[in-house]
Amino acid sequence: MVANVKSAPRVSGDAVKIRIRNLGKSFALGHSTVDAISDINLEVRKGEFVCIVGPSGCGKTTLLRILAELETPSRGEVLIMRDDPAAPLSSMIFQEASIFPWMTIRDNVAYGLKLRHVPPEQIARTVDHFIGLAGLARFADAYPHQLSGGMKQRASVARAFSNDPEILLMDEPFAALDEQNKALLQEELLRIWSETRKTVVFITHSIDEALVLGDRVLVMSRRPGTLRAEFKVEFPRPRRVYDLKADPAFGQMSRRIWTLLREEVSAP
Numbered sequence: 001m002v003a004n005v006k007s008a009p010r011v012s013g014d015a016v017k018i019r020i021r022n023l024g025k026s027f028a029l030g031h032s033t034v035d036a037i038s039d040i041n042l043e044v045r046k047g048e049f050v051c052i053v054g055p056s057g058c059g060k061t062t063l064l065r066i067l068a069e070l071e072t073p074s075r076g077e078v079l080i081m082r083d084d085p086a087a088p089l090s091s092m093i094f095q096e097a098s099i100f101p102w103m104t105i106r107d108n109v110a111y112g113l114k115l116r117h118v119p120p121e122q123i124a125r126t127v128d129h130f131i132g133l134a135g136l137a138r139f140a141d142a143y144p145h146q147l148s149g150g151m152k153q154r155a156s157v158a159r160a161f162s163n164d165p166e167i168l169l170m171d172e173p174f175a176a177l178d179e180q181n182k183a184l185l186q187e188e189l190l191r192i193w194s195e196t197r198k199t200v201v202f203i204t205h206s207i208d209e210a211l212v213l214g215d216r217v218l219v220m221s222r223r224p225g226t227l228r229a230e231f232k233v234e235f236p237r238p239r240r241v242y243d244l245k246a247d248p249a250f251g252q253m254s255r256r257i258w259t260l261l262r263e264e265v266s267a268p
């Protein structure tokens with residue numbers, strides 16, 4: 001049976017925002033099938049920032065695409081608890097810049113709100129707010145080709161937040177950036193997130209990035225990917241990337257996660 005992502009009003013007082021049960025996805029490959037993910041069970045709390053790490057090809061993007069309703073699950077179910085019946089269920093930020101090249105930054109950030117016929121004055125306020133938070137006020141009327149890679153990803157972040165979705169999904173959004181830009185964007189993302197406290201599922205290859213951003217880090221097994229372990233990340237917020245990395249507890253935790261992940265990455 002093919003099930004889709006379902007949504008239901010969140011019962012007030014219920015902390016759970018996303019509930020994933022026995023989720024599996026298989027793809028046809030020639031005459032056979034590839035099991036991308038299998039038996040994923042997960043609950044994400046409202047306002048929680050969850051990071052997922054796992055070996056290449058273990059089904060991280062597949063999981064996110066199912067949450068984003070871009071892919072249907074083969075088995076199991078996903079339930080997203082709605083707080084606002086009018087809000088989009090999710091917004092996704094991809095690894096590569098996902099803004100429209102033919103629109104200015106302002107129009108890109110306004111796009112989802114316009115689709116939903118939000119009143120123009122409210123769109124203008126929201127768009128200015130998030131463009132400002134993303135540090136792009138001077139570039140609001142520029143086109144994406146006039147921006148650097150990091151600035152384009154900032155614009156993607158501004159667009160996703162201004163859309164005000166029930167949940168935010170990010171698939172390695174900073175992977176292509178250099179180390180310094182990455183640290184700046186991570187801090188900016190945390191600053192914007194701390195204002196909105198959106199529920200976030202963030203995929204990354206980087207254990208350090210997961211520890212800098214997340215409330216919880218989940219480790220996936222190799223394909224078919226399933227959740228193998230979880231680590232609570234209790235470093236206080238607001239977090240500053242380089243201060244955190246200098247903390248011996250950070251190094252210890254990073255090493256514990258790598259020990260586990262290494263078994264999955266290096267398995268035959």
Ligand SMILES: Nc1ncnc2c1ncn2[C@@H]1O[C@H](COP(=O)(O)OP(=O)(O)OP(=O)(O)O)[C@@H](O)[C@H]1O
Pocket residue numbers: 027028029034035036054055056057058059060061062063223
């Ligand atoms: N549309 C598709 N059709 C067929 N197979 C697919 C499709 N999408 C993904 N797969 C397969 O599913 C598996 C998981 O892919 P996925 O992109 O989810 O991995 P990933 O964990 O995101 O990898 P990476 O870390 O390299 O981005 C792979 O074996 C891939 O070949």
Ligand SMILES: [Mg+2]
Pocket residue numbers: 060061062171
């Ligand atoms: Mg991927």
